[in-house]
Amino acid sequence: MNIKYIGYSFTVTPKEPATEILIAQLGFAGFESFVENEDGVTAYIQEADWNAGMLEDIQILNSNEFNISYKEEVIEQTNWNSEWEKNFNPIQVDDLVSIRAPFHENPNLKYDIVIEPKMSFGTGHHETTHMMVQHLLDMDLTNKKTLDMGCGTGILAIFAEMKGAQPIDAIDIDNWCYENSLENVTRNNCSHISVYEGDASLLINKEYDVIIANINRNILLNDMQSYMNCLAKNGTILFSGFYQEDIPIIDAEVSKYGLNIDKIIERNNWVAIKYIFE
Numbered sequence: 055m056n057i058k059y060i061g062y063s064f065t066v067t068p069k070e071p072a073t074e075i076l077i078a079q080l081g082f083a084g085f086e087s088f089v090e091n092e093d094g095v096t097a098y099i100q101e102a103d104w105n106a107g108m109l110e111d112i113q114i115l116n117s118n119e120f121n122i123s124y125k126e127e128v129i130e131q132t133n134w135n136s137e138w139e140k141n142f143n144p145i146q147v148d149d150l151v152s153i154r155a156p157f158h159e160n161p162n163l164k165y166d167i168v169i170e171p172k173m174s175f176g177t178g179h180h181e182t183t184h185m186m187v188q189h190l191l192d193m194d195l196t197n198k199k200t201l202d203m204g205c206g207t208g209i210l211a212i213f214a215e216m217k218g219a220q221p222i223d224a225i226d227i228d229n230w231c232y233e234n235s236l237e238n239v240t241r242n243n244c245s246h247i248s249v250y251e252g253d254a255s256l257l258i259n260k261e262y263d264v265i266i267a268n269i270n271r272n273i274l275l276n277d278m279q280s281y282m283n284c285l286a287k288n289g290t291i292l293f294s295g296f297y298q299e300d301i302p303i304i305d306a307e308v309s310k311y312g313l314n315i316d317k318i319i320e321r322n323n324w325v326a327i328k329y330i331f332e
């Protein structure tokens with residue numbers, strides 16, 4: 055018997071960061087899978103886990119800060135799978151890196167990352183992930199001890215290993231991301247990545263040459279001291295997950311530790327900054 059799913063298509067204005075928050079809250083409420091699109095996201099929950107009033111408890115839907123509307127549909131699992139597959143388009147970064155699902159054809163670029171994202175953030179569609187891949191592409195990571203903080207699908211840790219980094223710690227606070235990163239690490243035959251579920255408290259007594267953190271402005275600011283405590287002398291940091299207008303506040307904090315901006319990449323007002331000691 056096919057499992058029935060209920061799907062809700064949410065139209066979210068402005069799309070970020072509201073969509074990310076919405077996905078997190080829906081995930082917590084039992085929604086199983088998410089397909090992001092131009093207008094927002096379609097979220098799926100098994101009919102057995104669904105109840106009529108459940109959206110009333112989703113906090114962000116009651117907030118005045120964002121404008122979120124939705125419509126509901128019931129679908130069979132078979133349709134839902136093809137819907138998911140239809141919506142995850144393979145992408146390429148600078149004609150050198152392909153990010154695709156297992157069912158996509160391999161375009162045979164220099165780097166091929168295979169991700170089955172399920173619920174976790176990080177298919178490369180998001181501007182911030184794309185820019186972090188661009189930064190990493192430019193760097194010599196050979197034998198660099200690396201941290202991927204807020205690893206999502208594990209995509210950046212996986213790419214770091216492909217670029218020669220090792221050993222690599224990939225950490226995410228979310229259990230689904232932890233599980234999904236483990237799966238994707240195996241899928242990409244990575245052997246130098248350790249995945250952990252948790253937050254900055256796991257960084258005590260650690261040391262990294264390269265820290266990658268694509269999270270959001272407030273978490274980066276909040277956990278800055280922990281990141282800096284585990285950054286090796288002459289290390290490099292890549293930060294993303296915030297907007298152009300957040301640069302001054304991030305930079306004011308980072309510069310206290312003697313790091314300077316080496317390069318900023320911008321896409322659709324999102325930024326990714328590379329920091330080095332000079």
Ligand SMILES: C[S@@+](CC[C@H](N)C(=O)[O-])C[C@H]1O[C@@H](n2cnc3c(N)ncnc32)[C@H](O)[C@@H]1O
Pocket residue numbers: 174175176177178182183186203204205206207208209210225226227228231252253254268269270273295
């Ligand atoms: C913007 S996504 C980035 C995912 C992936 N690194 C990428 O670039 O596509 C941010 C991730 O950080 C995780 N996260 C949020 N707060 C965190 C925290 N305090 N410590 C560790 N991970 C956190 C979220 O669960 C989410 O997977």
